[in-house]
Amino acid sequence: MTPPSMRKDAARNRQCILDVARRLIDEGTPLQLNDIARLAGVGVATTYRHFPTPEALMETVATPGLEALITRAEQALTEEDPWGALTGFLGTTLTMQLTDPSITLVRAAPEHVLPRTRELTATLDALAGRLLKRAQAxxxxxxxxxWDDLLPLMCGIAYAAGVHADGQEERLDSGRRYLGVMLRGLRS
Incomplete structure (x- = not known):
């Protein structure tokens, strides 16, 4: 999301930085702002002006995915079957974690630097907690x-699936198997 009052050239530079960061995250390469500036073809000062830390850049890249998870959780809360709603939400969460590494990296971070990320993760946690409580009720x-138990388990499943599988389909298959094991353990 581009801030509303940004000049066209500044918005273009910002988007170039985000595109490079997205590619590096997807490749599993740590974000180094000086390297990103070079790869994006912008000045180092430009990169730091938009994103003062690698964490701020990571969180910005993850924002659309976090927003999509919130939308999915809100939709799941309208479903009649509480167990199906919870498992569907967790399945979507895992798929997003395995296809967008920024989600897991941001969710696993002990702190967040952007107020928007703190807001999104708090909302997501509250909605996920409601889904869990509905299934418990x-x-x-x-x-x-x-939910404080499940959040690190979901990050752990995504990590394990990423480590123990090579291609994306294999990671998704492994992740679904691991999630199935966890869900069987949750079931009353």
Missing amino acids: AGSVQGVVT
Whole structure:
């Protein structure tokens, strides 16, 4: 998302920086702002002006994915079957984590530097917690489990699937298997 009052050249530079960052994240390359400036064909000062830290850049890249997960969680809360809603949401979350590495990196980070990221993750956690509580109230999930338990498990599943599989389809298959194991353990 481009800030509304940005000049065209500044918006273009910002987008070039984001495109390079997206490519590097997808390749598993750590974000180094000086390298990104060079690859984007912009000045180092331009890169730092838009994104003062690699974390701010990472969070900006992850924002559309976080927004999509919030939309999916809101939709899941309207579904009649609480267990199906929870498992569907977790399945979507895992798929997004495995296809957009920025999601897992941001979700696993101990702190966030952008207020928007803090807002998005708090909203997402609240919605996911509601999905879990609905499933618990329906007797589908053990009552001792909290969203604070599931969040690191989801990051762990994404990590394990990424480490133990080579191609994207193999990662998705492995991740779904690991998620299935976790869901069987959650079931009341």
